[in-house]
Amino acid sequence: MNVINSKTPQGPLSEKWKEYKSHQKLVNPANKRRLDVIVVGTGLAGGAAAASLGELGFNVLNFCIQDSPRRAHSLAAQGGINAAKNYQNDGDSIYRLFYDTIKGGDYRAREANVYRLAEVSGNIIDQCVAQGVPFAREYGGLLDNRSFGGAQVSRTFYAKGQTGQQLLLGAYSALSRQIQKGTVKLFARHEMLDLVLIDGRARGIIARNLVTGKIERFAAHAVVIATGGYGNTFFLSTNAMGSNGSAAWQCYKKGAYFANPCFAQIHPTCIPVHGEFQSKLTLMSESLRNDGRIWVPKHKADAEAVRAGKLKPTDIKEEDRDYYLERRYPAFGNLVPRDVASRAAKERCDAGYGVGTTGLAVYLDFSDAINRLGLKTVEARYGNLFQMYEKSVDENPYKTPMMIYPAIHYTMGGIWVDYELQTSIPGLFAAGEANFSDHGANRLGASALMQGLADGYFVLPYTIQNYLADQIQVPRFTTDRQEFDTAENAVNDKIQKLINIKGKRSVDSIHKELGLAMWDFVGMGRTKFGLREALAKIAEIKREFWSNVRIPGSGSDQNTELEKALRLADFIEIGELMARDALYREESCGGHFREEYQTEDGEALRKDDKFSYVACWRYTGEDMEPELLKEELAYEYIKVQQRNYKE
Amino acid sequence: MEKTINITLKVWKQRNPKSQGAFETYTLNNISIDSSFLEMLDILNEQLINEGKEPVVFDHDCREGICGMCSLFINGRPHGPDDDVTTCQLHMRKFHDGETITVEPWRSAAFPVIRDLMVDRNAFDKIIQAGGYVSVNTGGVPDANAIPIPKDKADAAMDAASCIGCGACVAACKNGSAMLFVSAKVSQLALLPQGRIETAKRAKAMIAKMDELGFGNCTNTGACEAECPKNVSISNIARLNREFLFAKLKD
Numbered sequence: 001m002n003v004i005n006s007k008t009p010q011g012p013l014s015e016k017w018k019e020y021k022s023h024q025k026l027v028n029p030a031n032k033r034r035l036d037v038i039v040v041g042t043g044l045a046g047g048a049a050a051a052s053l054g055e056l057g058f059n060v061l062n063f064c065i066q067d068s069p070r071r072a073h074s075l076a077a078q079g080g081i082n083a084a085k086n087y088q089n090d091g092d093s094i095y096r097l098f099y100d101t102i103k104g105g106d107y108r109a110r111e112a113n114v115y116r117l118a119e120v121s122g123n124i125i126d127q128c129v130a131q132g133v134p135f136a137r138e139y140g141g142l143l144d145n146r147s148f149g150g151a152q153v154s155r156t157f158y159a160k161g162q163t164g165q166q167l168l169l170g171a172y173s174a175l176s177r178q179i180q181k182g183t184v185k186l187f188a189r190h191e192m193l194d195l196v197l198i199d200g201r202a203r204g205i206i207a208r209n210l211v212t213g214k215i216e217r218f219a220a221h222a223v224v225i226a227t228g229g230y231g232n233t234f235f236l237s238t239n240a241m242g243s244n245g246s247a248a249w250q251c252y253k254k255g256a257y258f259a260n261p262c263f264a265q266i267h268p269t270c271i272p273v274h275g276e277f278q279s280k281l282t283l284m285s286e287s288l289r290n291d292g293r294i295w296v297p298k299h300k301a302d303a304e305a306v307r308a309g310k311l312k313p314t315d316i317k318e319e320d321r322d323y324y325l326e327r328r329y330p331a332f333g334n335l336v337p338r339d340v341a342s343r344a345a346k347e348r349c350d351a352g353y354g355v356g357t358t359g360l361a362v363y364l365d366f367s368d369a370i371n372r373l374g375l376k377t378v379e380a381r382y383g384n385l386f387q388m389y390e391k392s393v394d395e396n397p398y399k400t401p402m403m404i405y406p407a408i409h410y411t412m413g414g415i416w417v418d419y420e421l422q423t424s425i426p427g428l429f430a431a432g433e434a435n436f437s438d439h440g441a442n443r444l445g446a447s448a449l450m451q452g453l454a455d456g457y458f459v460l461p462y463t464i465q466n467y468l469a470d471q472i473q474v475p476r477f478t479t480d481r482q483e484f485d486t487a488e489n490a491v492n493d494k495i496q497k498l499i500n501i502k503g504k505r506s507v508d509s510i511h512k513e514l515g516l517a518m519w520d521f522v523g524m525g526r527t528k529f530g531l532r533e534a535l536a537k538i539a540e541i542k543r544e545f546w547s548n549v550r551i552p553g554s555g556s557d558q559n560t561e562l563e564k565a566l567r568l569a570d571f572i573e574i575g576e577l578m579a580r581d582a583l584y585r586e587e588s589c590g591g592h593f594r595e596e597y598q599t600e601d602g603e604a605l606r607k608d609d610k611f612s613y614v615a616c617w618r619y620t621g622e623d624m625e626p627e628l629l630k631e632e633l634a635y636e637y638i639k640v641q642q643r644n645y646k647e
Numbered sequence: 648m649e650k651t652i653n654i655t656l657k658v659w660k661q662r663n664p665k666s667q668g669a670f671e672t673y674t675l676n677n678i679s680i681d682s683s684f685l686e687m688l689d690i691l692n693e694q695l696i697n698e699g700k701e702p703v704v705f706d707h708d709c710r711e712g713i714c715g716m717c718s719l720f721i722n723g724r725p726h727g728p729d730d731d732v733t734t735c736q737l738h739m740r741k742f743h744d745g746e747t748i749t750v751e752p753w754r755s756a757a758f759p760v761i762r763d764l765m766v767d768r769n770a771f772d773k774i775i776q777a778g779g780y781v782s783v784n785t786g787g788v789p790d791a792n793a794i795p796i797p798k799d800k801a802d803a804a805m806d807a808a809s810c811i812g813c814g815a816c817v818a819a820c821k822n823g824s825a826m827l828f829v830s831a832k833v834s835q836l837a838l839l840p841q842g843r844i845e846t847a848k849r850a851k852a853m854i855a856k857m858d859e860l861g862f863g864n865c866t867n868t869g870a871c872e873a874e875c876p877k878n879v880s881i882s883n884i885a886r887l888n889r890e891f892l893f894a895k896l897k898d
Contacts, residue, residue: 071709071714071716073709085792127783127785127788128791131781132842134802135791136801141801165713174785180776240708240709241707277687277689277690279683392736394740509693558761
C-alpha cells in the first residue's frame with residue numbers, strides 16, 4: 001500500500017511512448033459508441049480532449065463555467081507555443097526541448113512524461129496549421145519563430161500576441177464540429193461541484209447549472225478533469241476572475257492525490273498593482289523580453305526621485321541604469337526563466353531601487369529595439385500588447401518604458417497523475433494545468449499551451465482507451481443510484497450552510513484577505529516562520545469565512561455570490577495545503593524559494609538528497625492533517641546539476 | 648494624489664428572461680479614475696451586498712480584453728466611450744465627475760437577457776457549429792511547413808481571426824445582424840489553403856444558421872466595424888458576400 005507507481009513504461013527514453021502505444025489496449029469502433037466520457041473544462045486540454053475523443057467515436061459530455069467553450073482562460077496566453085521542429089536550423093531537437101524543460105523545472109519533473117511532451121510537440125503545430133490557426137509567417141510563406149525564456153534556440157510559434165486565443169479557437173472549432181455531429185454534448189454555464197465514485201471508480205459528477213441554480217447529475221464510464229490551475233488562491237493573479245481550483249479540489253477530497261501544491265509560478269512581467277479596488281493583474285507577454293530590456297536606476301537617489309515623480313525614466317542616462325538581468329546572467333540575459341527573473345526584480349525592489357509610485361516596479365524598455373529595428377517592426381511584433389498596456393495604464397510604451405512587476409500566473413502543482421494521466425482514483429484522469437505532470441518546480445514560457453494541447457490531442461485519447469478497454473462490458477449508469485443521492489445531498493447541504501451564515505462580509509473581502517496572506521507568506525520568498533504564520537492566518541480566515549460571510553439571494557437560483565463563495569471555500573483549503581507543502585519542502589527549487597536555502601549569490605539551492613521527489617498529499621478527512629506520500633524522481637538520462645543561466 | 652470622481656449609475660435590472668426589466672439608479676462616490684469599469688461595478692456590488700441587497704449581475708472573466716465574456720451597452724455604445732477596447736479595458740478616466748452613466752445589456756432578439764446585464768450568446772456557438780471549422784480530425788495531417796502561405800494572406804487571416812465573439816457588432820447594428828461575426832470566420836478560413844476547400848459549403852451553412860437564429864440583415868451601415876473592440880474590418884463582409892454569391896451560382 002501507499003507505494004506511488006507512475007506506471008512509466010520500461011525501455012529507453014526515446015522508445016517508451018512508441019512502446020506504450022504499440023502495446024496498449026484499444027476499444028473497437030462499435031464499443032466506443034457505448035462508452036461515455038465526462039470532460040470537465042473546455043480549454044486547450046479539455047477542449048482538445050473532448051473533440052479528439054468525439055472524433056474517435058466516444059460519447060462525450062463536456063462542461064464549462066463560461067457561456068461558451070471559446071472563452072476558457074487558455075486563450076489569454078499571449079506569446080506562443082514551443083515545439084521542437086528545428087525549422088530555424090539553430091540546433092533544436094526533441095532531446096533539447098526535453099532537456100530545457102527538465103532543467104527549467106529545476107529537476108522536479110518526471111523524465112518520461114517530459115520526453116513524451118517534447119516528442120509530440122511537433123504534431124501540435126501540424127494539427128493547428130491544419131485547423132486554420134493563422135500562425136505568424138515569414139515572407140517566404142513558412143512559419144516564423146521567436147525565443148522564450150530558458151532556451152537558447154528559437155522554437156516558439158506565435159500568432160501575434162494572441163497565440164492562446166488562436167490555439168483555443170482551433171480546439172473550439174474542432175469541438176464545435178463534434179457538437180454538430182452529436183458525439184459531444186456541451187453543457188455551458190455548468191460548474192462541477194462534486195465527483196461521484198461507484199465502487200472506487202470515477203463514474204460521474206454533480207454540477208450546478210449557473211443559470212437556473214439547479215443541481216444536476218451526470219454519469220459516465222470515465223471522468224477527465226481539465227479545469228486549469230488554482231492561482232486565484234492569491235485573489236490577485238493573471239488568471240481570469242472565474243478560474244478556480246474547485247473541481248480539482250473535490251477530486252482530492254474524494255481520494256485523488258494532490259501533488260506539489262506549493263509550486264506556483266510568479267510571472268515577472270505584469271502590470272504592477274495600483275489600488276485596493278484592483279480585481280486582477282494583467283500579464284505582459286514574456287515575448288517582450290526578446291526585445292525589451294529590463295532595468296532599474298543604478299543609484300538609489302534616482303530611484304527615489306522617480307518614485308516621487310521628480311524624474312522621468314527617459315531622463316536617466318544609459319550609464320546610470322542597471323540592466324540587472326544582463327549583469328547577473330550574461331548567457332541568458334533578459335531571457336532567463338520566469339522564477340529567476342521574478343526573484344531578481346524582487347531583490348532590486350526590496351533593496352530600494354524599485355520605481356513606480358509604490359516602488360514595486362521595474363522598467364521594461366524598448367528604446368533600444370525601436371532604434372535598432374524601427375518603430376514599425378516593434379509595432380508589428382508587439383502592437384496589441386502595447387495597446388493593452390496603454391489602455392490600462394494611460395502611458396505610451398513606445399515613448400516611455402513600461403513598468404512591470406511579478407504576479408502569480410500559473411500553478412505547476414495539481415492533481416497527481418501517472419504516465420497515463422490517470423489519477424490515483426481509477427477512471428479519473430487529469431489534463432493540462434490541472435495536473436502536476438510536466439513542469440517540475442517552474443514552467444518555461446510557451447510550454448503551457450504545448451502541454452495542454454499535448455495532453456488533449458495526443459496523450460489522453462490514447463491512454464484513456466487503455467482504461468476504457470476494460471469497461472466495455474459495463475452498462476451505462478443511471479443517476480438514480482444511491483451514490484448520486486449522497487453526493488447531491490452533500491452539495492445541497494453545503495450550499496444551504498453557506499446561505500444560512502448570513503454574516504456581515506462579502507466573499508471578495510475575505511478572498512482579498514486570503515490573497516494578502518498568501519502573497520506575503522507563500523509568495524516569492526518563503527520562510528519557516530512565515531509559513532507557520534500563514535497556516536495560522538489561513539485557519540483564522542477559514543473560521544471568519546464559515547461564520548461571517550454574507551451571500552444574498554437563494555441557493556436555488558442564479559447567484560454569482562454563491563458561485564464565488566463555493567470557490568473561496570476551496571481556495572482557503574488549497575492555500576492551507578500550499579503553505580503546508582512549502583513548509584515541508586526544506587529546499588529552494590524553481591518557483592519555490594525558501595529564503596533559508598540559497599547560494600551565496602542568492603540563487604535557489606536544491607537539496608536533492610532529501611527532496612528529489614513529487615510530494616503527493618492524500619486527504620484524510622475534514623480538519624485532519626493530510627498524509628504525505630512520495631514519488632521518488634529518478635533521473636536516468638539527465639545529469640542533475642545546479643541550474644546555471646550565467647554562462 | 649489619486650484622482651477620484653462621483654458618478655450616478657442607471658443600471659438595467661431584470662430578474663429573468665421573462666420578467667419586465669427597469670432601470671435602477673445608484674450613486675457612487677470617490678471612484679478612482681484608474682479603476683476599470685468592471686472594478687467600478689465590483690465596488691457597486693460590494694456596496695449593495697453590504698446593504699443586504701442582491702448584486703448587479705454581469706458577465707466578465709479574463710478582464711484583459713481577450714475572452715469576449717464582458718459586454719455592456721454603456722451610454723449608448725457597446726463597450727462604452729473608448730475605441731478598440733472591451734468593457735473590462737475601459738477605465739473610469741473616460742468619464743467625468745458628476746456624470747450619469749447608463750448601463751444596459753446587449754439589445755438583440757438573438758441575445759435574450761438571462762438576468763440584469765447578462766445575456767445568452769449561445770447563438771454564436773450555434774453558427775460556428777454549423778460550419779466554422781476545417782473538417783480535419785486529430786492526427787494524420789501534413790507537416791506544418793508543407794504548404795507555404797503568403798505572409799499577407801496569413802496576416803489578413805490573423806486579423807479576421809482576432810474576433811473575440813463578444814457580440815458588440817450585433818448590439819451596435821440597427822438590424823441586429825451578425826454579418827461581421829460570420830464574415831470574420833469565413834474570411835479567416837477562406838484566406839488559408841487549409842480552409843479554402845470548404846469555403847462555399849461553410850458560407851452557405853453559416854449564413855443559413857444565422858438567418859434561422861433571428862439575426863437581422865446587413866445594410867452596410869458600418870456600425871459593427873466602428874464598435875468592434877478588435878477592429879475586425881467590414882471588408883470581411885464583402886469577402887463573405889462574394890463567397891456566398893459564388894456558392895449560390897454554383898448551385
